[in-house]
Amino acid sequence: MIIRTATQADLDQVLDVESRAFGSAVEAALVRDLLTDPSAAPTLSLIALDEAEPIGHILFTKASIDGQDRPVSSLLAPLAIVPDRQRTGVGRALVAEGLARLATDGVSLVFVLGDPAYYGRFGFSPAIPEGLDPPHELPEAYRDAWMVRSTCESALRDAAGTVRCADAIMRPEYWA
Numbered sequence: 001m002i003i004r005t006a007t008q009a010d011l012d013q014v015l016d017v018e019s020r021a022f023g024s025a026v027e028a029a030l031v032r033d034l035l036t037d038p039s040a041a042p043t044l045s046l047i048a049l050d051e052a053e054p055i056g057h058i059l060f061t062k063a064s065i066d067g068q069d070r071p072v073s074s075l076l077a078p079l080a081i082v083p084d085r086q087r088t089g090v091g092r093a094l095v096a097e098g099l100a101r102l103a104t105d106g107v108s109l110v111f112v113l114g115d116p117a118y119y120g121r122f123g124f125s126p127a128i129p130e131g132l133d134p135p136h137e138l139p140e141a142y143r144d145a146w147m148v149r150s151t152c153e154s155a156l157r158d159a160a161g162t163v164r165c166a167d168a169i170m171r172p173e174y175w176a
Helices: 008-022 026-036 090-104 116-122 140-145
Strands: 002-005 044-050 053-065 073-081 109-113 146-150 161-165
Touching: 002 090, 008 026, 008 044, 008 053, 008 073, 026 053, 026 073, 044 090, 053 090, 053 109, 073 090, 073 161, 090 116, 116 146, 140 146
Parallel strands: 073 109
Antiparallel strands: 002 044, 044 053, 053 073, 053 161, 109 146
């Protein structure tokens, strides 16, 4: 498996992976919107290939904390693996590669709205108890799914407030 930065030339393959992974075009449309949204930059879009076949994709987009002049933060959304390659380590490899690249680039906090059991394996923990609120109110059952991971020890120390994401993903329906 090779993981590399996805380029504009990969867009059709990326959108196909997203559609196949989620069984609908909703996430593919979100990815297309995020990749063209200036408020999402800087982005990190990675594609996983098995030989020439695209098998996974992950996207990280800019996030910030209201009222704080902090180094860039990022939102992980979405992570997509084609159905016949799920539970084979592709997602784990994409998340690890993305987090490593973000840390190298000086991104101090990475946020995700996802399964705590899955993302907890990568050091993500609930963000609300850290004083980092999601862009929109979450149903009680999903409050622990709003998670954060620090890429350096001091990043969480002074971080608090409401997280703002790219315009394309700020719509309330993505947070309900």
